[in-house]
Amino acid sequence: xxxxxxxxTTIPDSSQYILIRHFIQQNTTKCTIFGEENSFLxxxxxxxxxxxxxxxxxxxRDSDLKKIYFPEYSRSFLTYRVYRHAQKLFVLAVAEDxxxxxxxxxxxxxxxVDENLPLKMNTRVRDExxxxxxxxxxxx
Numbered sequence: 704x705x706x707x708x709x710x711x712t713t714i715p716d717s718s719q720y721i722l723i724r725h726f727i728q729q730n731t732t733k734c735t736i737f738g739e740e741n742s743f744l745x746x747x748x749x750x751x752x753x754x755x756x757x758x759x760x761x762x763x764r765d766s767d768l769k770k771i772y773f774p775e776y777s778r779s780f781l782t783y784r785v786y787r788h789a790q791k792l793f794v795l796a797v798a799e800d801x802x803x804x805x806x807x808x809x810x811x812x813x814x815x816v817d818e819n820l821p822l823k824m825n826t827r828v829r830d831e832x833x834x835x836x837x838x839x840x841x842x843x
Contacts, residue, residue: 710760753790767804788816
């Protein structure tokens with residue numbers, strides 16, 4: 704069973720991600736399957752991290768969302784939607800430093816929810832102007 708985590712409202716915004724990454728590192732499980740070592744975050748740890756309160760705290764203090772017009776009712780709706788349909792995607796977005804703006808845009812497509820994971824390799828994400836996000840970071 705994963706330990707619980709509560710993101711305090713008193714810490715600086717940048718410290719949120721440090722606290723979350725530390726929690727993820729502490730709760731990552733390693734195992735060997737067919738001779739290959741794998742690591743994963745157990746569902747109990749995802750549930751302990753992706754509480755409604757923690758999601759709300761991250762969404763309301765996200766630096767990318769502060770740069771755009773995104774009123775309180777929109778933040779509340781995003782918090783609700785992530786909590787109900789995208790807890791795994793929330794953990795992934797935070798762990799990979801993708802931010803809540805990316806997660807908001809990802810959730811605009813009805814298929815990008817936890818129940819449809821893993822997402823297909825050709826999944827494209829549109830921004831608020833209905834323009835696809837650049838693939839430049841994914842090309843190696």
